[in-house]
Amino acid sequence: xxxxxxxxxxxxxxxxxxxxxxxxxxxxxxxxxxxxxxxxxxxxxxxxxxxxxxxxxxxxxxxxxxxxxxxxxxxxxxxxxxxxxxxxxxxxxxxxxxxxxxxxxxxxxxxxxxxxxxxxxxxxxxxxxxxxxxxxxxxxxxxxxxxxxxxxxxxxxxxxxxxxxxxxxxxxxxxxxxxxxxxxxxxxxxxxxxxxxxxxxxxxxxxxxxxxxxxxxxxxxxxxxxxxxxxxxxxxxxxxxxxxxxxxxxxxxxxxxxxxxxxxxxxxxxxxxxxxxxxxxxxxxxxxxxxxxxxxxxxx
Numbered sequence: 001x002x003x004x005x006x007x008x009x010x011x012x013x014x015x016x017x018x019x020x021x022x023x024x025x026x027x028x029x030x031x032x033x034x035x036x037x038x039x040x041x042x043x044x045x046x047x048x049x050x051x052x053x054x055x056x057x058x059x060x061x062x063x064x065x066x067x068x069x070x071x072x073x074x075x076x077x078x079x080x081x082x083x084x085x086x087x088x089x090x091x092x093x094x095x096x097x098x099x100x101x102x103x104x105x106x107x108x109x110x111x112x113x114x115x116x117x118x119x120x121x122x123x124x125x126x127x128x129x130x131x132x133x134x135x136x137x138x139x140x141x142x143x144x145x146x147x148x149x150x151x152x153x154x155x156x157x158x159x160x161x162x163x164x165x166x167x168x169x170x171x172x173x174x175x176x177x178x179x180x181x182x183x184x185x186x187x188x189x190x191x192x193x194x195x196x197x198x199x200x201x202x203x204x205x206x207x208x209x210x211x212x213x214x215x216x217x218x219x220x221x222x223x224x225x226x227x228x229x230x231x232x233x234x235x236x237x238x239x240x241x242x243x244x245x246x247x248x249x250x251x252x253x254x255x256x257x258x259x260x261x262x263x264x265x266x267x268x269x270x271x272x273x274x275x276x277x278x279x280x281x282x283x284x285x286x287x288x289x290x291x292x293x294x295x296x297x298x299x300x
Contacts, residue, residue, distance in 0.1 A: 015058060016051065095124040096142050100129065100130070101130070102129045105129060113292065123285050123289075131226065143274050157274070158275070160294060165245070169258040170261065172259055184208045187206065193224075193240050194225070195224075
């Protein structure tokens with residue numbers, strides 16, 4: 001068999017993982033036509049079709065799936081080792097990709113990274129906002145952020161924030177017209193801002209707990225959003241109730257723009273944790289970011 005150019009295999013991996021010539025070409029920094037030519041050349045050398053191309057997209061054939069499963073991990077290992085070589089340089093460099101909820105990104109990640117990045121000009125951090133329970137390995141992220149009780153057991157988890165609460169809030173004008181819920185079940189008769197979760201396409205059920213008894217309420221309302229800030233905006237406008245992180249609305253509660261209800265049903269959650277695969281070879285850049293984000297409890 002003719003010798004295969006490793007760059008061509010790398011191109012195949014990009015297309016197979018992205019399921020798109022457009023996204024793979026952008027990732028590799030080449031034109032779609034050049035990438036398509038590379039894949040055709042690889043298939044001709046191997047004598048077998050690796051990708052099925054349709055008007056809807058691209059998917060690996062059986063042979064392509066086998067090649068992806070068998071050589072993909074080796075390429076990940078090679079890239080990890082190359083990243084590790086930056087330890088020989090004066091300062092860490094490279095890109096660290098993190099998937100996170102927008103609340104975690106704005107309140108936890110960015111405040112700490114804003115202090116770190118100026119000290120390391122060759123370090124880059126890419127934050128991808130996602131509400132889904134994504135596979136960070138498949139999405140080519142170095143790490144993700146979730147609440148502590150939702151991190152998979154096979155992941156390494158590093159606490160990056162204290163415990164947090166989600167609370168129910170509404171505008172005084174809304175409560176004046178509709179009244180206040182006294183127990184979570186009352187929410188079913190209120191106009192609530194729902195959150196659409198991308199992972200399963202369903203609506204997020206509001207979570208409560210009292211006297212050790214958890215409860216979930218599937219609320220209804222005229223408003224459905226896929227990010228939290230829009231839910232808060234709807235509440236501030238008096239359109240309905242929102243279930244949001246407590247620290248996100250403290251100022252609005254203080255100035256009277258919002259009021260909280262069901263306080264005794266809103267118990268703390270384990271705070272945000274950064275998680276990543278246990279088998280991941282940590283580069284100096286990644287280790288630096290993890291250490292910067294690590295939660296330090298206040299000294300009492």
